[in-house]
Amino acid sequence: MTSIVEAKDLRVHFSTSGGAETVKAVDGVSFAMNRGETFGVIGESGSGKSTLGRAVVCLLKPTAGAIRLDDADPYALSGAAFRKNRRDYQIVFQDPNAALNPRMRIRDSVREPLDILGEGTRAERNARAVAVLDRVGLRAEFAERYPHELSGGQKQRVNIARVLTLRPKLVVCDEVVAALDVSIQADMLNLFADLQREFGLTYLFITHDLGVVSHISDRVAVMYLGKFMEMGGADDIAERPLHPYTEALLSAEPVPLPSHLRSGQRIVLQGEIPSPISPPSGCRFRTRCPFAEDICASSEPEWRELEPGRYVACHFAGQVTKGRKS
Template sequence: MSGAGSPVVRAENLRIGFPTQNRGETVRAVDGVDFAIEPGETFGVIGESGSGKTTLGRAVVCLLKPSEGRILHGGTDPYTLSASELRHRRRAFQIIFQDPNAALNPRMTILDSIREPLDIAAEMPRAERDRRALEMLDRVGLRSDFAQRYPHELSGGQKQRINIARVLTVRPQLIVCDEVVAALDVSIRADILNLFADLQREFGLTYLFITHDLGVVAHVSSRIAVMYLGRFMEMGPAEALTRQPLHPYTEALLSAEPIPLPSTMRGARRIILQGEIPSPTDPPSGCRFRTRCPAMQGICATDEPEWRELTPGHFVACHFAGSVTGNSR
């Protein structure tokens, strides 16, 4: 558990590589990322498809082991723990995925599904496990008669509520929310986001909120990191990052964002990103965004930009940050 004042999670030079079928070639899905998430905050991670967001989330909850660098849970490297301590520790770090069906067994009743993490932990008597599962069903806004139903009788939003109840049973400290509203009907997304906010207040939860939807992340996050090809390009307070982006990639994401981003968050210039994300097996030299950057200069191909703190808590990796983005010109 995290001690007073220590981050719930810290990543230090975190790298996750996946070997490919070509000998000696590695997909560098997460390629040197540093951050700390404080208790009770919602840390948003945004980026295009393939930028490494899910890989990062899976590493945070110990579903993937770092290839290099490390993850610290409340100051402790979970991989230094014994197997049983690690199992116990992992309960405090949960993940919910985009597909509401992924964690639900179609042959299990809703009550059995919600109780399952407690059954696996095997630390409470059955009656107590049932009681807590029913309590969580209520907490996520579903009536008790849902308990004996099966997943196919529920809507996508109701199933996502069940997934939230499931992870809450084990009283987590942090929940990684990986595109948790992306598969849901637009009309119910706000309800589910509000539920996350209510539960955060009630249980003191910390969230790592992963999405490609800037509208969602700006709505829920206190801080946002912008990920590209396995690295953070920018990280800062949500308000500052969306109103005055420092990195050309962030600016492009903001300018391309359709409704529902408020107009105050949309850049005046509309920048259309050209081309595809390069292969994460062989990222470009220098700045890895340079092949798509409208502000690219010679130095960008040779020198990797430093991770600089331009204003308190607002970091960026761009040689010309502060002088190339539309908001600062």
């Protein structure tokens, strides 16, 4: 079976300072997503997660490399086929207000994507909007309200309803619970899991919170400065990190992790993430890596499959993590 998303050496660069500088937000990422899975992407602020998510739903065109959606190059499709493809790949953002017009009633906001497509009668579109709102836990009375009359969590449910009316195949969830009160985050994650089962959705789940990513994901990719450092099964990554950056993220995790998921020796991330305009030579994590050696500056580690399904980019992958250096 073909993958729902396949990225090969994907790059998304931004030109800044009037073209004088190039921000390499995504700088050579390869992965494939399976239908129905939740693929988590984790990394610090500025690592390129949102840029990657936007590239997957064709809101940003790759600078280089390739992206295939449903085994087709979306940029080789005709206008109508491209729009059909866009409809199948949707995104929900961190800010619950981002996609909601404050002057529109909730029902109208949820119906809007269908209005644009002109599907069915207005009454049918209204009925679908209200049915989807009900499915995400918002009773009919909420349909008549305005965004300011809803809590952050309720608004985020509206945003999910908005994309579900389109019956997408894949939803990029970009920090969808980060702005919400911790007390309702678990409810929201459970809602995402229920909707996935019911609608057969595939998720690209972006977060900087390891607790969230391991709760919901089947597989996880760890991103740093535009590249993946490590990728594998969510439990494997959390229990046995093979890359020093993953281990540092695990030990720096502020949300209490079960003790068996914590590495023996606490390594807290030092310093700031370098600029994606001029990333360090060789391994881009080397300026913060406690295990860096000369080779790390002179040679970029290969992205290799160290164990079946387990990819890592580190010269000393698996040898240095868990505080041991062999």
